[in-house]
Amino acid sequence: EEQLVESGGGLVQPGRSLRLSCVASGFTFGEYAMHWVRQAPGKGLEWVSGISWNSGSIGYVDSVKGRFIISRDNARNSLYLQMNSLRLEDTALYYCVKEYYGMDVWGQGTTVIVSS
Amino acid sequence: EIVMTQSPATLSVSPGERVTLSCRASESVSRNLAWHQQKPGQTPRLLIFAASTRATGVPARFSGSGSGTDYTLTISNLQPEDSAVYYCQQYNNWPPVTFGQGTRLEIK
Numbered sequence: 001e002e003q004l005v006e007s008g009g010g011l012v013q014p015g016r017s018l019r020l021s022c023v024a025s026g027f028t029f030g031e032y033a034m035h036w037v038r039q040a041p042g043k044g045l046e047w048v049s050g051i052s053w054n055s056g057s058i059g060y061v062d063s064v065k066g067r068f069i070i071s072r073d074n075a076r077n078s079l080y081l082q083m084n085s086l087r088l089e090d091t092a093l094y095y096c097v098k099e100y101y102g103m104d105v106w107g108q109g110t111t112v113i114v115s116s
Numbered sequence: 117e118i119v120m121t122q123s124p125a126t127l128s129v130s131p132g133e134r135v136t137l138s139c140r141a142s143e144s145v146s147r148n149l150a151w152h153q154q155k156p157g158q159t160p161r162l163l164i165f166a167a168s169t170r171a172t173g174v175p176a177r178f179s180g181s182g183s184g185t186d187y188t189l190t191i192s193n194l195q196p197e198d199s200a201v202y203y204c205q206q207y208n209n210w211p212p213v214t215f216g217q218g219t220r221l222e223i224k
Contacts, residue, residue: 035213045152045160045203047213059211101165102150102207108159 002026002105004096009110012086020110022079022096030074033057033099036081038092039109048094049081063089086114118142118206122216129194130224137189137219139204144184148208151180151189154218155200163202164189191221199223 008020020036035050049060049070058070069082079096091114098105119142129135139149147167152160162171164180167187177192191198204216 037213044201044218045154045205045215047210047215050210050213061212095159099207101148101169102162102205103152103160103213104162104165104171106159106161 002098004098004105004107006094006096006107006110009094009112011113011115013116014086014088014114016086017082017084018086018112020081020083020094020096020112022107024077024079024096024098027098027105029072029077034072034079035097035099035103036070036079037095037097037103037106038090038112039095040089040092043092046092050099051079083112086112088114090114117212118145118208118214120204120206120214120216122202122204122219124219125217126220126222128222128224131194131196133194134190134192135194135221137191137202137221139182139187139189139216141185141187141206145206145208147183148206149180149182149187150205150207151178152203152205153200154203155197160203194223196223 003025006022033052036048051070067085071080093109095109096107097103121140123138149167151164154160168180179190201218201220203218
C-alpha cells in the first residue's frame with residue numbers, strides 16, 4: 001500500500017522556523033514528483049510547493065517564495081519543507097502528496113499553527 | 117497562473133439523483149485535470165485524472181468529461197456517502213499547480 005506520513009508540525013511564533021518531513025512507503029519514491037498542499041481551517045486546498053523526481057524542477061506559490069524551501073532525499077524516501085519567517089496566515093494542515101497524473105496519494109497531514 | 121473556477125459553490129440534491137459539477141480554467145489545461153473528493157474530517161481522495169479516467173476503486177457512477185478550458189464531474193445515483201467537497205485541480209504545467217475553490221455537495 002502506498003503511504004505518506006508527515007511529521008514536524010506544531011505551534012510556533014510568527015517569524016520562527018519549522019521543518020516538515022514526509023516519509024514515503026509502498027512505491028518507488030524516487031520516480032515521482034512530490035508536493036506540499038495546505039488547507040487552512042475551514043478553507044480549500046492550496047498548493048504550496050512541488051519538486052520533480054530528481055529535484056531538477058522546483059516551484060512555490062507566490063506567498064511562500066523566499067521563505068519556504070522544498071527538498072527531497074530519494075535514498076531516504078523522504079520529502080521536506082523548511083518553513084522560515086512563518087506568518088499567521090501559514091497556519092494550516094500541511095499535506096504531503098505524490099504526483100501521478102494529478103495527486104494520487106495524500107498523507108494524513110501535519111498541523112502548523114503560527115501564533116504569538 | 118491558471119485560475120480554476122468551480123460552479124456552483126454549493127449544491128443540495130436528493131439521493132438517487134444525478135448531479136453535474138463544473139470547473140473552468142482560465143486557459144487550456146489540455147485535459148490535465150483531476151477531481152478530488154474531501155469528506156468532512158478526511159484527507160482528499162483522487163477521483164478522476166486526465167479529465168475522465170477514474171482512479172482505482174472509484175465507483176463507475178463518478179464520471180469526468182471535458183477538454184480545453186471546460187470540465188465536468190458527473191455523479192449518478194447519488195448516495196448519502198457522496199456528501200463532500202469536490203475540488204478540481206490542474207496539473208498541465210506546474211509551477212504552479214492550482215485548485216478550484218471547491219463545490220460543496222449536500223445530500224438531502
